[in-house]
Amino acid sequence: MRRQSFYTQLGACALRIVSIILLACLPLLAGRAGLVGEAAAQSKAVMATSDGARSTTLPTLPLGDKKFSLLFEKGTAALTRQDFTTALRSFEELYAYSPKPQLLYYLGKVALGEQRVGAAYDLFRRYAESMGAEGGEPEIRAEVAQLLQSPREAGCEVTVQGENGALLSIDGRIAGTLPLSLPLMLPAGVHNLVLEKSKRRVQTQVNLIPRRQAEVRFTLMPPLALLTMTPGVMLAMRGASLDPQLATLVRRTVADAVAQQNAVLLTPETQTDTVQQQAELLQCLQQSSCQAALMGRTTAQFVLDLEVQVSPAATSASATPTAKGPAQGGIPNTPPMAQGDDAKKAGGASSSSFVFGLKLVDVDVGAVSISGQEGCTDCTAKRAMAQLNERVQEILRQSVVRQRGTLSIGTDPAGATVNVNGRQMGATPYLRDSFVGSQEVELTKPGFQTEKLSLAVTDGQITERQVALTPIVTQTPSLRPTTVLKWTLLGVGIASLIGGGTLLGLNGHTSCTDTTMSCGQPFEGRPAGIALLSIGALAVGSSVFLFVQDIPSAPPAAAPSVAGMSLIRRF
Numbered sequence: 104m105r106r107q108s109f110y111t112q113l114g115a116c117a118l119r120i121v122s123i124i125l126l127a128c129l130p131l132l133a134g135r136a137g138l139v140g141e142a143a144a145q146s147k148a149v150m151a152t153s154d155g156a157r158s159t160t161l162p163t164l165p166l167g168d169k170k171f172s173l174l175f176e177k178g179t180a181a182l183t184r185q186d187f188t189t190a191l192r193s194f195e196e197l198y199a200y201s202p203k204p205q206l207l208y209y210l211g212k213v214a215l216g217e218q219r220v221g222a223a224y225d226l227f228r229r230y231a232e233s234m235g236a237e238g239g240e241p242e243i244r245a246e247v248a249q250l251l252q253s254p255r256e257a258g259c260e261v262t263v264q265g266e267n268g269a270l271l272s273i274d275g276r277i278a279g280t281l282p283l284s285l286p287l288m289l290p291a292g293v294h295n296l297v298l299e300k301s302k303r304r305v306q307t308q309v310n311l312i313p314r315r316q317a318e319v320r321f322t323l324m325p326p327l328a329l330l331t332m333t334p335g336v337m338l339a340m341r342g343a344s345l346d347p348q349l350a351t352l353v354r355r356t357v358a359d360a361v362a363q364q365n366a367v368l369l370t371p372e373t374q375t376d377t378v379q380q381q382a383e384l385l386q387c388l389q390q391s392s393c394q395a396a397l398m399g400r401t402t403a404q405f406v407l408d409l410e411v412q413v414s415p416a417a418t419s420a421s422a423t424p425t426a427k428g429p430a431q432g433g434i435p436n437t438p439p440m441a442q443g444d445d446a447k448k449a450g451g452a453s454s455s456s457f458v459f460g461l462k463l464v465d466v467d468v469g470a471v472s473i474s475g476q477e478g479c480t481d482c483t484a485k486r487a488m489a490q491l492n493e494r495v496q497e498i499l500r501q502s503v504v505r506q507r508g509t510l511s512i513g514t515d516p517a518g519a520t521v522n523v524n525g526r527q528m529g530a531t532p533y534l535r536d537s538f539v540g541s542q543e544v545e546l547t548k549p550g551f552q553t554e555k556l557s558l559a560v561t562d563g564q565i566t567e568r569q570v571a572l573t574p575i576v577t578q579t580p581s582l583r584p585t586t587v588l589k590w591t592l593l594g595v596g597i598a599s600l601i602g603g604g605t606l607l608g609l610n611g612h613t614s615c616t617d618t619t620m621s622c623g624q625p626f627e628g629r630p631a632g633i634a635l636l637s638i639g640a641l642a643v644g645s646s647v648f649l650f651v652q653d654i655p656s657a658p659p660a661a662a663p664s665v666a667g668m669s670l671i672r673r674f
Contacts, residue, residue, distance in 0.1 A: 162205050162243045171201055178209065187216040195277045199270060202280045204233035208243065210277065215250075221258055221290040222276065227251055232284040259311035261287040265321035269300035286316075298323065315367055334366040334503065337403040342411035349484065353411060356488040360495035364503070369403050403466055405502065407495070410460035456480050457487040463498050465505075467536045469528055472502040506539040508560035511567040512546070519548040519572060537566075544568075550575055589649035592642045599639030606632030 178193030191213045198206045211226035227247045234244075263271060263283055271278045274295055278287065281298075289311055297306045298321045305321050307328035316333040338357055340350065358368040457479045465472040477494040479487040512521060514531040521533045522545040528535060531546070537560045546554040551572040560566050610629045 162208055162239050171197065174200065182209065182212060182216075185216060187213050191217070191276070198277055202270075204230060204284075205239070207233065207279065208239075208247070214276075221288070222273075222278075224251065224258075225278070225288040228288060229279060229284050258288045258290050260316045261289055261309075261311065262316075262318045263287060263296070263298075263321070264318065265298050266300055266323055269298045269321070269323065272297040272299070296328070298328075334405060335369045335403040336361045336366050336405045336407055336499070337369045338407050338409060340409045340411065342413070345411055345413075349411075349413065352484060352488060353409070353491065356492050357407065357409065357495055360492045361499065363492075364496055364499040366405075366499060405472075405499070406464040406466060408460075408462040408464065412458040412460075414456045414458075454481045454483050455487075457482060457484075457491075459491050459494065461494060461498055463502050465502060465536075465538075468507065468538055469535070470524075470526065470538070472505060472538075473498045506562040507536050508539055508562055509565045510535055510537045510542065510544070510558065510560060511565050512544065512556075513567075513569045514546060514548070514554075515569070515571045516548075519546045519551070519554075519570075521546060546570060546572070548572055585649055585653065589646045589653075592649070593646035596639045596642030596644075596646060599635045599642060601639075603632045603635030603637075603639055606635060 174193050174197040178190050178197060181187075181189035181193060191210070194206055194209045194213060198210065207226045207230035211223045211230060214220075214223035214226060227250050231244070231247050231251070238244075263281065263286075265271075265281045267281055269281045271281060271283070273287070273289065291311050293308060293310050295306065295308050296319060297304065299305075300323060303323040303326070305323055305326040305328050307319065307321075307330065309317065309319060309330050311317060312332070312335065315335055318331045320329045320331075321327070336357075338354060340353060342350075354368075361368045459477040461477065462474045463472050464470070475494070475498065477490055479490050482490075510523070510533065512531055512533040517531050519531045521528050521530060523537065524543050539560050539562050542558050542560055544556040544558055546556070551574055554570050554572065556568060556570070558566050558568060607629060610627065610632065
């Protein structure tokens with residue numbers, strides 16, 4: 104009885120505990136059920152940020168229908184409990200159903216939770232632009248402003264053009280609808296972009312480079328995607344005992360000139376390839392074959408080889424450069440400034456003579472596009488930099504518009520080395536840009552004959568050529584029948600003579616040297632020996648005759664005849 108009373112009391116206690124828990128949860132369950140509807144869309148819930156250190160208020164959205172409210176409630180609930188997978192699925196479905204700008208904020212919060220900082224920055228940035236300076240809740244504006252000021256990795260600004268209302272996805276995540284309020288800010292690397300509208304879909308893959316601007320232009324009918332990217336220029340500067348301050352000034356001048364031509368000067372920090380060391384790049388630029396190899400070693404479209412020479416003003420007369428000719432894109436030289444003019448403008452600043460040797464390598468072509476010199480005699484650094492700025496802009500303008508085509512060369516078999524105008528450019532199958540004009544191509548491959556082609560490249564066209572390589576056949580000297588015969592007869596004759604002589608030498612001999620014993624009949628080798636000697640003599644004689652016949656004949660000699668001259672052949 105005592106044991107039964109104990110278990111009875113224990114069960115009653117457990118029942119009380121369960122009842123208390125259920126009573127405590129009833130208000131929560133009722134509140135959750137009441138979220139479905141207008142109150143859910145307009146309510147403000149508290150949620151943890153990605154680092155869990157602070158909380159913020161969710162922005163309100165305009166009233167929607169029942170489907171909108173259900174999806175919104177599901178997404179906010181998942182976001183509050185940090186179920187980012189469910190939240191992303193709900194908000195993406197909601198955005199595709201009704202693309203309201205407030206949803207960019209929610210997608211940004213999900214991106215933060217998934218540690219996609221670059222995507223979060225882009226979404227918050229476009230949310231703030233769409234809402235305006237005074238749009239949305241003050242708490243949300245302050246939070247977004249703080250997030251946008253946080254440090255981040257250098258990305259690429261991408262402008263997307265396409266049909267209005269089309270849904271844009273990046274790497275499988277919804278990014279917005281066109282037109283975008285701002286260009287995308289995406290991390291460097293490979294990204295998959297998809298544009299969809301009315302069951303029409305276009306997909307493309309882009310490889311973005313840090314601090315480079317890009318534009319992706321979509322057309323849904325026909326389904327096409329075109330990527331254009333801001334040209335990147337890499338600077339290789341050299342000069343004997345160049346002052347560090349002057350080197351910095353030159354680099355800034357070049358960067359400013361490149362930016363004015365809608366390009367970007369790449370620094371070692373923005374380079375993700377092996378061409379990062381100045382010394383290595385300068386050494387490479389001195390070799391034409393290495394210039395061609397730059398295509399696979401750098402992300403830049405152009406490499407500017409800049410040689411800087413500075414001398415005192417007293418030696419300015421000898422430092423005045425001469426212009427290179429216009430061949431191969433050469434730039435006429437700018438006349439030097441009048442002495443002392445720049446010094447007056449600079450308030451008495453010291454002057455020197457500057458000579459800038461410029462060589463712009465087109466990486467895609469693998470050759471020098473434009474080269475030239477710029478000189479400034481008895482100038483201050485300020486004036487010299489101004490002239491350098493103008494010249495860099497000029498060579499970039501001329502190089503960008505220089506006409507190009509494409510060379511496409513294939514060989515059978517593949518793997519032949521391709522030399523264009525004396526520069527080793529790659530191997531077949533070969534596909535590469537080339538300047539317009541006649542291009543001398545040489546194809547080499549071990550074991551095959553060298554093929555030389557003269558191909559005319561036209562602007563914007565592909566010049567294609569397929570070449571069947573001819574194997575090199577090594578001629579092995581063949582033996583004439585008479586040659587084989589005479590050596591065979593000679594060998595047989597010598598062997599027969601030796602054999603016959605041996606038989607004759609053994610004729611009459613016995614197999615025993617003991618005179619007291621009977622050793623049998625003496626050996627009879629005379630008939631066979633004579634026969635072998637006869638055969639050997641005949642074979643050797645025939646061989647000698649054939650050897651004599653193969654001796655080159657004497658040149659014919661002229662002899663007089665009645666009609667003039669006749670030829671008499673001597674044997």
